[in-house]
Amino acid sequence: MPRTSTARRRDEARERILEAAVEVIRSGGFRGAQMSLIALRAGVGVGSLYTHFPSQADLFAEIYQRVVRRELGVMREAVAADGGPALARLAVAVRGFCERSLQAGPLAYALMFEPSGPAVEALRIQLREAFREVLADLVALAVTENAVPAHDVAVSSAAVVGVMTETLVRPLSPAGTPPADGFADRVAAMALGVVTARLP
Structure with missing residues (x-):
């Protein structure tokens, strides 16, 4: 109709x-x-x-879902668009996330870190897992390509999400310091280090 x-x-x-x-x-x-x-x-x-x-909580939850799901879609497209080696694609995904977050500035800080009530906190957990799943596919592919040793992909992909988000706290914080040149490249390198680390 x-x-x-x-x-x-x-x-x-x-x-x-x-x-x-x-x-x-x-x-x-x-x-x-x-x-x-x-x-x-x-x-x-x-x-x-x-x-x-x-309620304000309903509005905030809707905004969070809208903006963060859009970012999740951008990451999925970036991962799928490049047919190169998995580790190179992982670096591109992490670097791009950092660069877009820095460009978003205060909005990114609010969405990722600012206290905003139980509804948004629950969505943060849910969507962090969605990001982890996207990155886990790349890490699993890197294992298949023999680029990294076989390991618990769920753990390493969760660690990558931690690296690419927690490193943004200081540069995005209102009281923080601007990131140095090459910040996103260094975060991408740290994320690769998590995946390629060889356990004793």
Whole structure:
């Protein structure tokens, strides 16, 4: 059935709210993302905002899923697009993630590290696992290519996710220091070191 004009307007208002919320979080983090400020930026009333998102937690969870799933899709495409050796593709994936996170700046910090309630925390755990699964496929392929010794891929891919996220805490933090030149390359090298390490 064709969509009614009322449904289209509702969808457009919802989209404006989400876009406005992302920009507010980008400038002030989750802590500064007051519903009244988001409504003002979106050009809707606060009451209208709550008809789309019953609580701030619902809105934050929707934003988190939208932005982080988009990044997950970018990583999947990057991994699939390059047919080179698995370790080289792993380095590209980690380097690209770091570079995009640094470009996103405060928004990336808020999404990855800022306290934001149980709903977002649960999504963080869920989506970290999704990133791990993407990288685990590459690590398993590296084992098949005899580029690395056989090992527990679930453990090493989880460690790679840890390397590529935790190393971003300081450069992304509002009180942190800007990364030195070549930061993303060094993080990629550390991630490869995790995978290629030979246990005694």
